[in-house]
Amino acid sequence: MILKNVARKSAYHFYLLRLLDSPNITQTPHVLKMGENKPTPTGTFKILYFAYASTHTKKSEELLPAPMQLSELFEALDKKYPRMKDKVLGSCMVTVNLEYVDMDTNKGKELKAGDEVGIIPPVSSG
Amino acid sequence: MEASLEAENEALKKRISELEAQLASRINHTSFSFQQSRPPPNMVNKSEVKLSPEEYKRYGRQMILPEVGIEGQMSLKRSRVLIVGVGGLGCPAAAYLAGAGIGTLGIIDPDTVENSNLHRQIIHSTSRVGAPKVVSAITYLRDLNPHPNYIPYIEPLTTENALQIMAEYDLVLDCTDHPAIRYLINDVAVIMNIPIVSASALKMDGQLVVLNNPPGTGPCYRCIWPRPPPVGSVVGCGEGGILGPVVGLMGVMQAVEAIKIITMNPVRDIGRTEMTLFAACGASPFRCLKMRGRKAECVACGSPERAEEKITRESIEGGRMDYVAFCGGRVGVRVLQADERVSVAEYKRVMDSGVEHLLLDVRERTQFGICQLAGSLNIPYTEFEALKCEDSEAEEIKSMFRDQPKDRPVYVICRLGNDSQIVVRQLKEAGVFPDNRVFDIEGGVTEWARSGVAGEFPEY
Numbered sequence: 001m002i003l004k005n006v007a008r009k010s011a012y013h014f015y016l017l018r019l020l021d022s023p024n025i026t027q028t029p030h031v032l033k034m035g036e037n038k039p040t041p042t043g044t045f046k047i048l049y050f051a052y053a054s055t056h057t058k059k060s061e062e063l064l065p066a067p068m069q070l071s072e073l074f075e076a077l078d079k080k081y082p083r084m085k086d087k088v089l090g091s092c093m094v095t096v097n098l099e100y101v102d103m104d105t106n107k108g109k110e111l112k113a114g115d116e117v118g119i120i121p122p123v124s125s126g
Numbered sequence: 127m128e129a130s131l132e133a134e135n136e137a138l139k140k141r142i143s144e145l146e147a148q149l150a151s152r153i154n155h156t157s158f159s160f161q162q163s164r165p166p167p168n169m170v171n172k173s174e175v176k177l178s179p180e181e182y183k184r185y186g187r188q189m190i191l192p193e194v195g196i197e198g199q200m201s202l203k204r205s206r207v208l209i210v211g212v213g214g215l216g217c218p219a220a221a222y223l224a225g226a227g228i229g230t231l232g233i234i235d236p237d238t239v240e241n242s243n244l245h246r247q248i249i250h251s252t253s254r255v256g257a258p259k260v261v262s263a264i265t266y267l268r269d270l271n272p273h274p275n276y277i278p279y280i281e282p283l284t285t286e287n288a289l290q291i292m293a294e295y296d297l298v299l300d301c302t303d304h305p306a307i308r309y310l311i312n313d314v315a316v317i318m319n320i321p322i323v324s325a326s327a328l329k330m331d332g333q334l335v336v337l338n339n340p341p342g343t344g345p346c347y348r349c350i351w352p353r354p355p356p357v358g359s360v361v362g363c364g365e366g367g368i369l370g371p372v373v374g375l376m377g378v379m380q381a382v383e384a385i386k387i388i389t390m391n392p393v394r395d396i397g398r399t400e401m402t403l404f405a406a407c408g409a410s411p412f413r414c415l416k417m418r419g420r421k422a423e424c425v426a427c428g429s430p431e432r433a434e435e436k437i438t439r440e441s442i443e444g445g446r447m448d449y450v451a452f453c454g455g456r457v458g459v460r461v462l463q464a465d466e467r468v469s470v471a472e473y474k475r476v477m478d479s480g481v482e483h484l485l486l487d488v489r490e491r492t493q494f495g496i497c498q499l500a501g502s503l504n505i506p507y508t509e510f511e512a513l514k515c516e517d518s519e520a521e522e523i524k525s526m527f528r529d530q531p532k533d534r535p536v537y538v539i540c541r542l543g544n545d546s547q548i549v550v551r552q553l554k555e556a557g558v559f560p561d562n563r564v565f566d567i568e569g570g571v572t573e574w575a576r577s578g579v580a581g582e583f584p585e586y
Binding site for chain 2: 052060087090091093099100118120121124126
């Protein structure tokens, strides 16, 4: 939870810095109450980690540099979080902008700035 | 005085749960023979049903909804729903479905109520701790609504009973707690053309998805998650923790989806499946994910490239599907030292030497019925497993071998050489055979067949 807040806060700072750079500085950012609804900073896509993907990365979301080929995503994450491919990603479902993507048939797909990617493992308990 | 009253109270509680279990098993048998004569399952089962004046009143508040109406209420009464697992998800789902007037509600669960369940499994009760969950659930549900036909199954869902049990239902709710059963429910539901309302929850989060709906069009569990979670990541509510209302919410949502499927005929939004993720502490607690239709090469509902991988009724019934092994459950069990195990060739020499010994086969009875080694005694692994961690474990195991001479070496065999190791350990710890000459046969009957040490032997 703490980590999540830190991640959210740093994303927020990033956003503020971007705003300072942009010409419409006079406008105060006002839609910040819902963390996930704020715009993603230019040049990044947002990735959300659910269930044991979140346990492995120790965070619930972060920003990664865009663009990135979908086929490179797992390698990039495995590099950042050792053994993630083996221990987590092999069994996960992936979504882009709230829509399921088949990792086998969508190899050419590009993750663009502002996209939201979800890493969703199967949860079996109940 | 107080102590003796408490003791009496305890004894009476125990007696009540025993009687309830007996009653449930009797109901089980009578309803079973009744089921045998029923027509095959069909969502558009047009059998005649009538509502009594009491039922018009009881269901009035939902019948006046245009989404339900009298037709929807009749559909609910005609429908047959199976709830697999009556725990954190199954309890609220069962309560709302019973309340809504489902015609036949089957409930399957092998467990008994524990007091650590009660913070979330709200249809059980403190007074029913120790009773089978199925009995406890039906006690509550009958009181809530006496009209549905409640069918208890106090047993686990297995490859041996799943096809037979699920054939009696139009819809199944997956309220289980292990990936192996989730894959089993999925595969059987695809074969039987039954939609699945699947949910799960852990800690503060939940998932909900309707699968195989309409059958043959919507994706199945294997389309979405073809590979099971790695063993280390499978955390149960016991280890990971769970907030009662989080899992309760997912169960309630399962009831909503089930009622939608049953009342809204013909199925609307064909091919549109959504998964709902709930994160109690997330900035946006609900997320709806758009899913695709079924995967062309899915081994359960599609046509896999290698046709022999296709899951069929025969591959499940024939015991070729080992769901526990698929989910990494008991793969590579190594609980014994090298000197506690013998190879199939070594056992063959024991057999040929004519040395007096006991060969114990711990496979399930159906598998034992398929093929067995000469002179073996069959006591299924599940009977040993059921005794694990019970206070009476050692005594119960000893009584299984009451009639066997105790001075001979014992060799234990199973299908693959995993279960047999665990049984060897249990036999030794229980001290059943005083000189503890108990050995595991490595690789089980599968290795026996493959190695060809004893000529031709069926491999299944």
